[in-house]
Amino acid sequence: QVQLVESGGGLVQPGGSLRLSCAASGFTFSWYAMSWYRQVPGKEREWVASITSTAESTNYVDSAKGRFTISRDNAKNTVYLQMNSLKREDTAVYYCKAELRSWGQTATYWGQGTQVTVSS
Numbered sequence: 001q002v003q004l005v006e007s008g009g010g011l012v013q014p015g016g017s018l019r020l021s022c023a024a025s026g027f028t029f030s031w032y033a034m035s036w037y038r039q040v041p042g043k044e045r046e047w048v049a050s051i052t053s054t055a056e057s058t059n060y061v062d063s064a065k066g067r068f069t070i071s072r073d074n075a076k077n078t079v080y081l082q083m084n085s086l087k088r089e090d091t092a093v094y095y096c097k098a099e100l101r102s103w104g105q106t107a108t109y110w111g112q113g114t115q116v117t118v119s120s
Contacts, residue, residue, distance in 0.1 A: 001025075001026045002025070002026035002027050002109050003023075003024070003025045003026050004022055004023070004024050004096050004097075004098060004109055004110060004111035004112075005022065005023045005111060005112070006020060006021065006022045006094065006095065006096055006111045006112065006113060006114035007020070007021050007022075007023070007114060008020040008021050008114060009093075009094060009114030009115045009116045009117075010115075010116070010117070011117045011119065012086055012116070012117070012118055013086075013118070013119070013120050014086060014087060014088055014118055014119075014120060015085060015086065016086050016118070017082070017083060017084045017085075017086065018083045018086065018116060019080060019081070019082050019083070020036070020080065020081040020083065020094055020096075020114060020116070021078055021079075021080055022034070022036075022078065022079045022080075022081075022096030022111055023076075023077060023078050024077045024078065024079070024098060024109075025077060027098070027107075027109065029074060029077040029098070030053060030054075030074040031053055031100055032053055032098040032099060032100045032107075032109075033050060033051065033052050033053055033098070033099050033100070034050065034051050034070075034072055034079040034096060034097070034098055034099075035047060035048070035049065035050040035051075035096065035097045035099065036048040036049045036050075036070060036079075036081045036094060036095070036096055036097075037094070037095045037096075037097060038090075038092035038093065038094045038095070038116075039092055039093050039095070039113075040091065040092045040093075045095065046061065046092075047061060048060070048061050048064055048068065048081070048094070049061070049064055049068055049070040049081060050070065051070045051071065051072055051079065054074075055071065055072050055074075058070050063089075067083065067084050067085045067086075068081060068082065068083050068084070069081070069082040069084075070082075079096055081094065081096075083116070086116075086118045087118060088118050088119065089118075090116060090118050091116060091117050091118045091119070092115075092116060093113040093114065093115050093116075094113060094114050094115075094116050095110055095111050095112075095113045096110070096111045097109065097110050097111075
């Protein structure tokens, strides 16, 4: 059974930090590129950051560059999102996604999300 379980969300003041985790099970985690997305009510889900299967490359949405860091530990089947200098506009439900593209097919799995609220 495939599972992606996010944790680490919560309430934080502007300028603060949070570290999100996404624990994977039920598939070969090290084969998959991992991403973080976020969504606020009434808006489309927004891509935030991605990391390749072996962590050789990372990418970020412009608003996250310099503040967020995505990383992974393939031995622990876990991907992380370190978020620093948080702003009110970072408030959202954060989701992790696993994706594998192979032989013209794509396998995608999503977690259930974790709420991040940035407020004083």
